[in-house]
Amino acid sequence: MLKKGISKEEIIDILEKKLSNDFEYDSGSILGSMCTNAFDFGKEIYYKYLNKNLGDPGLFPGTAELEKELVSEIGALFKGKDIIGSFTTGGSESNLIAVRIAKKLRPDIKNPEIVLPITAHISFDKAADLMNIRLRKARLNKNFQLDLEHFESLINKNTCGVIGIAGTTSLGLVDPIEAIGDLIKDKNIFFHVDAAFGGFVLPFLDDLGYSYPKWDFSVNEVDSITADPHKMGMGIIPSGGIFIRNEKILHRTGFEIPYLAGGNFKHLHIVGTRTGGTVIAFWAILKNLGRNGFIKIVKTCMENTQYLVDKIDEIEGIKTVVNPVMNVVGMTPERGYNLCEIDQKLKNLNWMLGKFDDFNLIRAVIMPHVRRPHITKFIEDLKLVLG
Ligand code: 0PR
Secondary structure (H helix, E strand, O other): OOOOOOOHHHHHHHHHHHOOOOOOHHHOOEOOOOOOOOOHHHHHHHHHOOOOEOOOHHHOHHHHHHHHHHHHHHHHHOOOOOOEEEEEOOHHHHHHHHHHHHHHOOOOOOOOEEEEEOOOOOHHHHHHHHHOOEEEEEOEOOOOOEOHHHHHHOOOOOEEEEEEEEOOOOOOOEOOHHHHHHHHOOOOOEEEEEOOOHHHOHHHHHHHOOOOOOOOOOOOOOOEEEOOOOOOOOOOOOOEEEEEOOOHHHHHHOEEEOOOOOOOEEEOOOOOOOEOHHHHHHHHHHHHHHHHHHHHHHHHHHHHHHHHHHHHHOOOOEEEOOOOOOOEEEEEEOOOOOHHHHHHHHHHOOOEOEEEHHHOEEEEEOOOOOOHHHHHHHHHHHHHHHO
């Protein structure tokens, strides 16, 4: 540590240099991220309120009330009534919370298991590792859809929870949530839907005439949903959300914190001290954009997604894996071409995509920061790479 501090100007100068090799969303080269630039007004609000700490809500009752209001509004967007929940650091924390609830609600099961699709996010492996739970992963069929028969065969007397995904990490697909619900009906098994990505896409697709399977609280068996503001919600990084149907779950499974300056309360979080600023910012983003604002953002992303799909269809050497349900495009090499090589050559040209070796695909996520000229340039470079 420096003995004597240096000037702000000098520090800013040093930071500019040190951070100059970071990628920027606006450059368009980040084609494989589920995060994006936060909505500008949200940044202003976040900066104004960044000292708010929801880890001690008794000290910030106004912020806590705002969080409740926001949870309820999003719960209604997900077709639920009197939904409870809270904001987290992201999809991983929300999924950890959901898995913990599933385990806690079934103390009668000695060796708890969770059944989930093989496409489930790595956060469930983290949860299983931390909580000593066995994951039973169901495979996919040829069309990258969940093999429901295999899923069913993995459910047994040790199953405390099942997971469905609304917007898979690799392809943005939606699992058959209603059919999973039918499999666990009246079985006292917790049903969590991971809509970390899809949560702020799917509710707006209806208006745009796209079709997709039922995925939210309108499916009676769904107990909780993960949905992240810092993905398609245009929120501040980091901000995630967990939404829960039954309010009794907080009382039954929450942690009691008795010594806080603001007074006793119960929460479900993995973390203690928790940002209120990102929650207030998301409240402001939702109010400012309104439903129409989100529809407009999703519309542009979906049109750009189709543009990319059409362009890929014209190229030899690579093809799209499935028809996208939302703004995620999986590409797989055709015979004679190699995935690692394509990915590396694209990276050499500054195109940063996600590579999923298990499914032999590279993934582009057409976030709001990805614009049409970026896609056109990407296609030119992709043609070059494929020779
Ligand atoms: N659930 C699903 C379906 C996800 O896709 C992800 C993250 C999570 C949960 C976990 O969310 P957090 O990362 O907020 O904890 N999926 C992103 C992905 O793999 C994570 C990410 C984000 C990766 C930005 C790269 C990146 O630049 O794309």
